[in-house]
Amino acid sequence: MNQLHKSINEKVEISEQDFNEFLALTKPTNIKKNDFFINEGDVAKYIAFVNTGVLYSYYIDDKGNKHVIQIALENYWISDLFSFLSNEEAIFNVQAIENSEITIISKQSFEKACDTIPKMERFFRLLIQNAYINSQRRISKIYGASAKERYLKLVQSHPQIVQRVPQHYIASYLGIKPQSLSRIRKTILE
Amino acid sequence: MNQLHKSINEKVEISEQDFNEFLALTKPTNIKKNDFFINEGDVAKYIAFVNTGVLYSYYIDDKGNKHVIQIALENYWISDLFSFLSNEEAIFNVQAIENSEITIISKQSFEKACDTIPKMERFFRLLIQNAYINSQRRISKIYGASAKERYLKLVQSHPQIVQRVPQHYIASYLGIKPQSLSRIRKTILE
DNA sequence: CGATTTTTTGAATCATATCAACGTACGTGG
DNA sequence: CCACGTACGTTGATATGATTCAAAAAATCG
Numbered sequence: 527m528n529q530l531h532k533s534i535n536e537k538v539e540i541s542e543q544d545f546n547e548f549l550a551l552t553k554p555t556n557i558k559k560n561d562f563f564i565n566e567g568d569v570a571k572y573i574a575f576v577n578t579g580v581l582y583s584y585y586i587d588d589k590g591n592k593h594v595i596q597i598a599l600e601n602y603w604i605s606d607l608f609s610f611l612s613n614e615e616a617i618f619n620v621q622a623i624e625n626s627e628i629t630i631i632s633k634q635s636f637e638k639a640c641d642t643i644p645k646m647e648r649f650f651r652l653l654i655q656n657a658y659i660n661s662q663r664r665i666s667k668i669y670g671a672s673a674k675e676r677y678l679k680l681v682q683s684h685p686q687i688v689q690r691v692p693q694h695y696i697a698s699y700l701g702i703k704p705q706s707l708s709r710i711r712k713t714i715l716e
Numbered sequence: 717m718n719q720l721h722k723s724i725n726e727k728v729e730i731s732e733q734d735f736n737e738f739l740a741l742t743k744p745t746n747i748k749k750n751d752f753f754i755n756e757g758d759v760a761k762y763i764a765f766v767n768t769g770v771l772y773s774y775y776i777d778d779k780g781n782k783h784v785i786q787i788a789l790e791n792y793w794i795s796d797l798f799s800f801l802s803n804e805e806a807i808f809n810v811q812a813i814e815n816s817e818i819t820i821i822s823k824q825s826f827e828k829a830c831d832t833i834p835k836m837e838r839f840f841r842l843l844i845q846n847a848y849i850n851s852q853r854r855i856s857k858i859y860g861a862s863a864k865e866r867y868l869k870l871v872q873s874h875p876q877i878v879q880r881v882p883q884h885y886i887a888s889y890l891g892i893k894p895q896s897l898s899r900i901r902k903t904i905l906e
Numbered sequence: 907c908g909a910t911t912t913t914t915t916g917a918a919t920c921a922t923a924t925c926a927a928c929g930t931a932c933g934t935g936g
Numbered sequence: 937c938c939a940c941g942t943a944c945g946t947t948g949a950t951a952t953g954a955t956t957c958a959a960a961a962a963a964t965c966g
Contacts, residue, residue, distance in 0.1 A: 704946095896954055
């Protein structure tokens with residue numbers, strides 16, 4: 527059972543047959559470090575499942591500042607979901623941090639999967655539900671905690687991210703400046 | 717067409733018949749100011765659509781601080797979605813800010829609606845999708861902006877909230893202290 | 907009306923941002 | 937494969953925005 531199969535199976539029990547039917551709708555793809563998976567302004571044609579590597583999404587605000595929204599390690603999905611689902615222009619960029627192997631699904635295939643494989647529709651609904659719930663909980667925790675607490679929580683829950691993702695991306699994800707993260711790390715090491 | 721019907725119709729075109737079938741699964745309810753719709757620690761048995769009034773959700777962190785998560789005016793849905801969908805204990809409280817008329821749906825009825833009225837399953841999927849997308853965009857905006865900018869954005873997008881919801885709830889929703897919001901408001905009025 | 911909650915104000919403090927400079931790591935072309 | 941240029945991380949000094957503690961003024965509730 528490959529990563530994707532395993533990952534789907536965690537949420538819904540899916541038969542070999544259903545999975546293979548779904549798999550036929552997907553496309554394995556390689557993406558090189560720093561290459562773009564989605565460009566802000568385009569319509570997001572695909573969502574991606576990360577088999578190996580890391581991708582991240584961010585947006586640029588009116589003042590030209592970059593804000594990291596999501597960091598997707600192995601077994602995570604990433605895209606500009608709003609754009610993908612609505613066919614409107616993406617406001618996020620999605621880019622590879624490492625050379626990565628991803629499995630991508632087009633809008634068309636996504637819809638076909640939802641129509642013809644009930645388990646997959648259920649899977650995607652759950653995926654979005656969970657994403658929403660996590661995001662809601664993330665909001666609630668952002669506010670309560672200091673930058674240091676947020677960083678420590680990230681280290682604890684995703685040690686991989688801290689090891690593999692450049693520090694200034696992590697700073698942006700935490701909502702602080704790289705200089706501040708550097709100082710925070712200093713207080714932790716001591 | 718009542719509020720709920722109109723609100724559903726904005727996302728999916730629903731026939732009179734389908735809507736009535738759905739309506740039969742719901743229950744109109746009154747909730748008095750300050751009464752709880754959901755108590756932290758219980759399992760959320762219902763989700764609510766606000767016909768008139770205002771409800772809000774919040775959680776209490778480890779340090780005993782209250783954090784407002786959502787403020788639901790007319791035509792919004794509110795609950796502890798995670799708890800409702802998973803049957804685990806709610807971490808949010810949901811409480812009425814004004815005497816409110818709400819339409820509630822039990823887990824059982826929700827599932828029945830999803831099973832028997834395809835349009836309603838689609839509606840709920842879209843509802844959650846939108847909630848997720850908004851929440852993702854909210855995160856991205858939290859970080860970029862100062863407390864003042866966040867407040868101004870709220871005033872602009874939801875002037876009703878500012879008029880009808882006590883200021884210290886709004887402060888909490890914005891992630892700042894009531895004293896700070898008071899000072900921010902002073903700088904705006906001048 | 908009095909009691910309680912909410913909002914405002916003041917002064918001191920703290921966390922993070924900003925501006926600037928420097929050392930280090932990294933990858934890219936010769 | 938090395939050297940160079942660029943990107944990244946660290947550090948210092950200072951500025952700014954928000955918090956904290958405290959208390960008074962204003963609004964709301966029974």
